[in-house]
Amino acid sequence: MTIQIEGYQGARSCTGGPTPGARNLMSWWLGAYGNRGARNLGIYNCRPVSGGSVLSVHAEGRAADLGTPVGNTWSWGVMDTLRLYSYELGLQCVIHNRSIWSSIAPDWRPYSGSSPHLDHGHVELLWWAANGGLTVDLLNQVMGGGTPPPPPPPPMPVLRLGSQGDAVRRLQETLNRWYPSLPPLVVDGDFGPRTDARVRYFQQRAGLVADGIVGPATWRALGF
Incomplete structure:
Protein backbone atom coordinates (compact mmCIF):
# COMPACT_ATOMS: atom_id res chain seq x y z
CA MET A 1 0.00 0.00 0.00
CA GLY A 144 -9.31 -7.44 -3.03
CA GLY A 145 -9.41 -10.82 -4.76
CA GLY A 146 -8.29 -11.75 -8.26
CA THR A 147 -5.05 -13.22 -9.53
CA PRO A 148 -1.57 -11.89 -8.68
CA PRO A 149 -0.38 -9.05 -10.91
CA PRO A 150 2.09 -9.78 -13.70
CA PRO A 151 5.78 -9.06 -13.06
CA PRO A 152 6.84 -5.49 -13.79
CA PRO A 153 8.17 -4.85 -17.28
CA PRO A 154 11.96 -4.82 -17.71
CA PRO A 155 13.59 -1.39 -17.46
CA MET A 156 13.87 0.57 -20.67
CA PRO A 157 17.39 0.58 -22.17
CA VAL A 158 19.62 3.63 -22.16
CA LEU A 159 19.46 5.25 -25.59
CA ARG A 160 21.68 7.84 -27.26
CA LEU A 161 22.72 9.08 -30.67
CA GLY A 162 23.36 6.02 -32.84
CA SER A 163 21.02 3.64 -30.95
CA GLN A 164 18.61 1.55 -33.00
CA GLY A 165 15.68 -0.80 -32.43
CA ASP A 166 12.17 -1.05 -31.00
CA ALA A 167 12.95 1.06 -27.92
CA VAL A 168 13.97 3.93 -30.20
CA ARG A 169 10.67 3.56 -32.06
CA ARG A 170 8.76 3.80 -28.75
CA LEU A 171 10.81 6.87 -27.86
CA GLN A 172 10.03 8.53 -31.20
CA GLU A 173 6.31 7.71 -30.94
CA THR A 174 6.20 9.12 -27.40
CA LEU A 175 8.02 12.33 -28.33
CA ASN A 176 5.59 12.82 -31.21
CA ARG A 177 2.70 12.45 -28.78
CA TRP A 178 4.26 14.95 -26.36
CA TYR A 179 4.75 17.59 -29.05
CA PRO A 180 2.00 17.26 -31.68
CA SER A 181 2.55 20.84 -32.84
CA LEU A 182 6.20 20.20 -33.82
CA PRO A 183 7.26 18.48 -37.06
CA PRO A 184 6.86 14.77 -36.33
CA LEU A 185 9.86 12.50 -36.00
CA VAL A 186 10.08 9.63 -38.46
CA VAL A 187 9.35 6.50 -36.41
CA ASP A 188 12.13 4.39 -37.92
CA GLY A 189 13.97 3.09 -34.86
CA ASP A 190 17.09 5.10 -35.74
CA PHE A 191 18.31 7.54 -33.06
CA GLY A 192 19.64 10.17 -35.42
CA PRO A 193 20.31 13.93 -35.08
CA ARG A 194 16.61 14.91 -35.24
CA THR A 195 15.70 12.48 -32.46
CA ASP A 196 18.69 13.68 -30.44
CA ALA A 197 17.57 17.31 -30.81
CA ARG A 198 13.98 16.44 -29.77
CA VAL A 199 15.23 14.52 -26.71
CA ARG A 200 17.32 17.51 -25.63
CA TYR A 201 14.31 19.78 -26.19
CA PHE A 202 12.21 17.54 -23.93
CA GLN A 203 14.92 17.24 -21.27
CA GLN A 204 15.41 20.98 -21.07
CA ARG A 205 11.69 21.59 -20.53
CA ALA A 206 11.43 18.76 -18.01
CA GLY A 207 14.21 20.22 -15.87
CA LEU A 208 16.64 17.40 -16.71
CA VAL A 209 20.24 17.52 -17.90
CA ALA A 210 19.86 18.12 -21.64
CA ASP A 211 22.54 15.65 -22.73
CA GLY A 212 20.51 13.66 -25.29
CA ILE A 213 20.95 10.44 -23.30
CA VAL A 214 17.65 8.71 -22.54
CA GLY A 215 18.25 7.03 -19.20
CA PRO A 216 15.94 6.17 -16.26
CA ALA A 217 15.16 9.80 -15.34
CA THR A 218 14.20 10.73 -18.91
CA TRP A 219 12.12 7.57 -19.38
CA ARG A 220 10.24 8.32 -16.13
CA ALA A 221 9.57 11.90 -17.23
CA LEU A 222 8.21 10.55 -20.53
CA GLY A 223 5.76 8.36 -18.62
CA PHE A 224 7.49 4.97 -18.59
Whole structure:
Protein backbone atom coordinates (compact mmCIF):
# COMPACT_ATOMS: atom_id res chain seq x y z
CA MET A 1 0.00 0.00 0.00
CA THR A 2 1.75 3.14 -1.26
CA ILE A 3 0.48 6.60 -2.19
CA GLN A 4 1.82 8.02 -5.45
CA ILE A 5 3.82 11.17 -4.71
CA GLU A 6 5.21 13.38 -7.50
CA GLY A 7 5.20 12.67 -11.20
CA TYR A 8 1.86 14.28 -12.08
CA GLN A 9 1.39 14.15 -15.86
CA GLY A 10 -0.89 16.83 -17.26
CA ALA A 11 -2.67 16.58 -20.61
CA ARG A 12 -1.00 18.01 -23.71
CA SER A 13 -3.32 17.22 -26.59
CA CYS A 14 -6.54 15.46 -27.59
CA THR A 15 -5.60 11.91 -28.56
CA GLY A 16 -8.88 10.66 -30.06
CA GLY A 17 -10.14 8.03 -27.64
CA PRO A 18 -9.89 6.20 -24.31
CA THR A 19 -6.71 4.40 -23.30
CA PRO A 20 -6.64 0.65 -22.49
CA GLY A 21 -5.95 1.27 -18.80
CA ALA A 22 -8.91 3.62 -18.42
CA ARG A 23 -11.15 1.08 -20.14
CA ASN A 24 -9.91 -1.58 -17.73
CA LEU A 25 -10.61 0.67 -14.74
CA MET A 26 -14.17 1.27 -15.91
CA SER A 27 -14.71 -2.42 -16.63
CA TRP A 28 -13.53 -3.32 -13.14
CA TRP A 29 -15.72 -0.60 -11.59
CA LEU A 30 -18.89 -1.78 -13.31
CA GLY A 31 -18.15 -5.42 -12.54
CA ALA A 32 -17.38 -4.80 -8.86
CA TYR A 33 -20.08 -2.23 -8.06
CA GLY A 34 -22.67 -2.39 -10.81
CA ASN A 35 -25.09 -4.10 -8.42
CA ARG A 36 -24.80 -1.04 -6.15
CA GLY A 37 -25.62 1.45 -8.88
CA ALA A 38 -22.16 2.09 -10.36
CA ARG A 39 -22.33 3.63 -13.85
CA ASN A 40 -20.03 4.66 -16.67
CA LEU A 41 -20.07 8.46 -16.87
CA GLY A 42 -17.35 8.68 -19.48
CA ILE A 43 -13.65 8.43 -20.26
CA TYR A 44 -12.63 10.36 -23.38
CA ASN A 45 -13.67 13.97 -23.87
CA CYS A 46 -11.60 16.57 -25.75
CA ARG A 47 -12.25 19.56 -23.49
CA PRO A 48 -10.67 21.76 -20.82
CA VAL A 49 -11.19 21.20 -17.11
CA SER A 50 -14.70 22.25 -16.10
CA GLY A 51 -14.69 25.94 -15.31
CA GLY A 52 -11.07 26.41 -16.48
CA SER A 53 -8.81 26.64 -19.51
CA VAL A 54 -6.29 23.85 -18.78
CA LEU A 55 -6.81 20.74 -20.91
CA SER A 56 -8.53 17.92 -19.02
CA VAL A 57 -6.81 14.54 -18.72
CA HIS A 58 -10.06 13.21 -20.27
CA ALA A 59 -8.70 14.68 -23.54
CA GLU A 60 -5.96 12.02 -23.49
CA GLY A 61 -8.35 9.25 -22.47
CA ARG A 62 -6.51 8.84 -19.16
CA ALA A 63 -9.37 9.80 -16.83
CA ALA A 64 -12.48 7.80 -15.98
CA ASP A 65 -15.62 9.17 -14.32
CA LEU A 66 -16.85 6.33 -12.12
CA GLY A 67 -20.57 7.02 -11.62
CA THR A 68 -22.03 6.57 -8.13
CA PRO A 69 -25.51 7.03 -6.61
CA VAL A 70 -25.61 10.40 -4.85
CA GLY A 71 -25.58 10.02 -1.07
CA ASN A 72 -24.49 6.37 -1.02
CA THR A 73 -22.50 4.99 1.92
CA TRP A 74 -19.79 3.02 0.08
CA SER A 75 -18.13 4.99 -2.74
CA TRP A 76 -16.00 7.21 -0.49
CA GLY A 77 -14.26 4.15 0.94
CA VAL A 78 -13.52 2.86 -2.56
CA MET A 79 -12.09 6.20 -3.67
CA ASP A 80 -9.90 6.41 -0.58
CA THR A 81 -8.60 2.89 -1.19
CA LEU A 82 -7.69 3.93 -4.74
CA ARG A 83 -5.70 6.81 -3.21
CA LEU A 84 -3.94 4.52 -0.72
CA TYR A 85 -2.88 2.10 -3.48
CA SER A 86 -2.28 4.78 -6.12
CA TYR A 87 1.40 3.91 -6.61
CA GLU A 88 0.66 0.24 -7.31
CA LEU A 89 -2.21 1.13 -9.64
CA GLY A 90 -0.56 4.03 -11.45
CA LEU A 91 -3.07 6.71 -10.39
CA GLN A 92 -2.29 10.42 -10.09
CA CYS A 93 -5.58 12.02 -9.02
CA VAL A 94 -8.97 11.16 -7.48
CA ILE A 95 -11.80 13.68 -7.04
CA HIS A 96 -15.02 12.80 -5.19
CA ASN A 97 -17.59 14.45 -2.95
CA ARG A 98 -15.98 17.93 -2.90
CA SER A 99 -12.54 16.48 -2.08
CA ILE A 100 -9.41 15.95 -4.18
CA TRP A 101 -6.26 13.93 -3.86
CA SER A 102 -3.45 14.31 -6.39
CA SER A 103 0.16 13.21 -6.45
CA ILE A 104 1.43 16.59 -5.29
CA ALA A 105 0.58 15.57 -1.68
CA PRO A 106 -0.50 12.38 0.14
CA ASP A 107 -3.74 13.60 1.72
CA TRP A 108 -7.19 14.69 0.63
CA ARG A 109 -7.90 18.41 0.48
CA PRO A 110 -11.06 20.45 -0.25
CA TYR A 111 -11.98 20.65 -3.93
CA SER A 112 -13.26 24.04 -5.12
CA GLY A 113 -13.84 23.24 -8.81
CA SER A 114 -17.13 23.98 -10.52
CA SER A 115 -18.33 20.36 -10.21
CA PRO A 116 -18.62 18.91 -6.68
CA HIS A 117 -18.30 15.32 -8.07
CA LEU A 118 -21.16 14.07 -5.91
CA ASP A 119 -22.37 11.56 -8.51
CA HIS A 120 -18.99 10.17 -9.59
CA GLY A 121 -15.34 9.71 -8.79
CA HIS A 122 -12.93 11.27 -11.27
CA VAL A 123 -9.85 9.04 -11.47
CA GLU A 124 -6.72 9.91 -13.51
CA LEU A 125 -4.06 7.45 -14.67
CA LEU A 126 -0.33 7.90 -15.22
CA TRP A 127 0.78 7.02 -18.73
CA TRP A 128 2.26 3.60 -17.84
CA ALA A 129 -1.08 2.56 -16.35
CA ALA A 130 -3.09 4.14 -19.17
CA ASN A 131 -1.03 2.33 -21.80
CA GLY A 132 -2.17 -1.04 -20.43
CA GLY A 133 -0.28 -1.41 -17.16
CA LEU A 134 -3.54 -1.09 -15.21
CA THR A 135 -5.49 -4.30 -15.76
CA VAL A 136 -8.67 -5.74 -14.28
CA ASP A 137 -6.59 -8.49 -12.66
CA LEU A 138 -4.31 -5.93 -11.03
CA LEU A 139 -7.29 -3.98 -9.71
CA ASN A 140 -8.86 -7.15 -8.33
CA GLN A 141 -5.60 -8.18 -6.69
CA VAL A 142 -4.92 -4.78 -5.12
CA MET A 143 -8.51 -3.92 -4.22
CA GLY A 144 -9.31 -7.44 -3.03
CA GLY A 145 -9.41 -10.82 -4.76
CA GLY A 146 -8.29 -11.75 -8.26
CA THR A 147 -5.05 -13.22 -9.53
CA PRO A 148 -1.57 -11.89 -8.68
CA PRO A 149 -0.38 -9.05 -10.91
CA PRO A 150 2.09 -9.78 -13.70
CA PRO A 151 5.78 -9.06 -13.06
CA PRO A 152 6.84 -5.49 -13.79
CA PRO A 153 8.17 -4.85 -17.28
CA PRO A 154 11.96 -4.82 -17.71
CA PRO A 155 13.59 -1.39 -17.46
CA MET A 156 13.87 0.57 -20.67
CA PRO A 157 17.39 0.58 -22.17
CA VAL A 158 19.62 3.63 -22.16
CA LEU A 159 19.46 5.25 -25.59
CA ARG A 160 21.68 7.84 -27.26
CA LEU A 161 22.72 9.08 -30.67
CA GLY A 162 23.36 6.02 -32.84
CA SER A 163 21.02 3.64 -30.95
CA GLN A 164 18.61 1.55 -33.00
CA GLY A 165 15.68 -0.80 -32.43
CA ASP A 166 12.17 -1.05 -31.00
CA ALA A 167 12.95 1.06 -27.92
CA VAL A 168 13.97 3.93 -30.20
CA ARG A 169 10.67 3.56 -32.06
CA ARG A 170 8.76 3.80 -28.75
CA LEU A 171 10.81 6.87 -27.86
CA GLN A 172 10.03 8.53 -31.20
CA GLU A 173 6.31 7.71 -30.94
CA THR A 174 6.20 9.12 -27.40
CA LEU A 175 8.02 12.33 -28.33
CA ASN A 176 5.59 12.82 -31.21
CA ARG A 177 2.70 12.45 -28.78
CA TRP A 178 4.26 14.95 -26.36
CA TYR A 179 4.75 17.59 -29.05
CA PRO A 180 2.00 17.26 -31.68
CA SER A 181 2.55 20.84 -32.84
CA LEU A 182 6.20 20.20 -33.82
CA PRO A 183 7.26 18.48 -37.06
CA PRO A 184 6.86 14.77 -36.33
CA LEU A 185 9.86 12.50 -36.00
CA VAL A 186 10.08 9.63 -38.46
CA VAL A 187 9.35 6.50 -36.41
CA ASP A 188 12.13 4.39 -37.92
CA GLY A 189 13.97 3.09 -34.86
CA ASP A 190 17.09 5.10 -35.74
CA PHE A 191 18.31 7.54 -33.06
CA GLY A 192 19.64 10.17 -35.42
CA PRO A 193 20.31 13.93 -35.08
CA ARG A 194 16.61 14.91 -35.24
CA THR A 195 15.70 12.48 -32.46
CA ASP A 196 18.69 13.68 -30.44
CA ALA A 197 17.57 17.31 -30.81
CA ARG A 198 13.98 16.44 -29.77
CA VAL A 199 15.23 14.52 -26.71
CA ARG A 200 17.32 17.51 -25.63
CA TYR A 201 14.31 19.78 -26.19
CA PHE A 202 12.21 17.54 -23.93
CA GLN A 203 14.92 17.24 -21.27
CA GLN A 204 15.41 20.98 -21.07
CA ARG A 205 11.69 21.59 -20.53
CA ALA A 206 11.43 18.76 -18.01
CA GLY A 207 14.21 20.22 -15.87
CA LEU A 208 16.64 17.40 -16.71
CA VAL A 209 20.24 17.52 -17.90
CA ALA A 210 19.86 18.12 -21.64
CA ASP A 211 22.54 15.65 -22.73
CA GLY A 212 20.51 13.66 -25.29
CA ILE A 213 20.95 10.44 -23.30
CA VAL A 214 17.65 8.71 -22.54
CA GLY A 215 18.25 7.03 -19.20
CA PRO A 216 15.94 6.17 -16.26
CA ALA A 217 15.16 9.80 -15.34
CA THR A 218 14.20 10.73 -18.91
CA TRP A 219 12.12 7.57 -19.38
CA ARG A 220 10.24 8.32 -16.13
CA ALA A 221 9.57 11.90 -17.23
CA LEU A 222 8.21 10.55 -20.53
CA GLY A 223 5.76 8.36 -18.62
CA PHE A 224 7.49 4.97 -18.59
